[in-house]
Amino acid sequence: MGGGAILVSVANFVLLTLLAVVSMAVVRVRNLFAIAVLTGIYSFLMATVLLVLDAPDVALTEAAVGAGIGMVLMVGALYLTRTDEAPPVHGVLLPLVVAGGTAAVLVFGASQTPPFGDPGNPVHAAGPDYLARSVPETGIPNVVSSVLASYRGFDTLGETVVIFTAGIAVLMLLKRSPRRRGKE
């Protein structure tokens, strides 16, 4: 284990501990404005974790969307509502059973996944192929971009349509009609 690997382990330990602390804070705090800020902090920590995992493209997205725009939209929604969470209507038992059950299923699912970082994992089967093909076939050195926009271009089209659909849905729900705006 070299110095770099130890550094990565320490960074992971610190970041994941902070993530757990922030998650607990989100659960405990009742002020929704504080929760919006905490989720922003959570996204920034998550972006740093992704950077440690050598995924700068995903980290950039997480920082911009999760921490930046996500937080703005949450604060915007708070502007339309009250800033304190309503007291819970259920007792402790039902949420505890639901959360415990979900956690058990997730842990069971995670225990069946291939070991993290193993070169024999299925996810690495197609990787070397793309790495070898990207520059000669598309002339793009960043393989993430060439896979996203060219080899998996159809998926990205679907992704763009999802964004489009989300935007249209929010506009349909929230936008005031032009007639009412004209009266202003």
Next chain:
Amino acid sequence: MRLDLILRVATKLILPFMLMFALYVQFHGDYGAGGGFQAGAIAGAAVILYALVFGLAPAQRIVPAVLVETMVPLGVLVYAGVGVAGWLTGGNFLEYNRLAHDPVHGQEWGVFLVEIGVFVTVSATMVAIFYAFAGRGRAP
């Protein structure tokens, strides 16, 4: 509105760099981290920051709501249009190889245009959702 002088000055200083960084992330995505989605989010964030600090009406004078709402479907149309161009040039849907004189150049054109489509839709959607939220708050 008088007490946010620091916010206003800092925003004016930051905004050109944010937009420049968005363009860098957009057009340098072939070589470094980034692409249309990330660049769109940053450009959308720049407009939202301006609207937060200077108010909704000044922001909508620069980036009108009509423009934003046109851009939301426009990006998808650009993306799908590149796909149809693949058909028209005799290939499959979203096949970029025949868009230029040689396949590699065609791929670069295809990826470039597709990323612009993603940028247009993502940035416009972010701003449109923000406008919807912010405009709703001022309703009587």
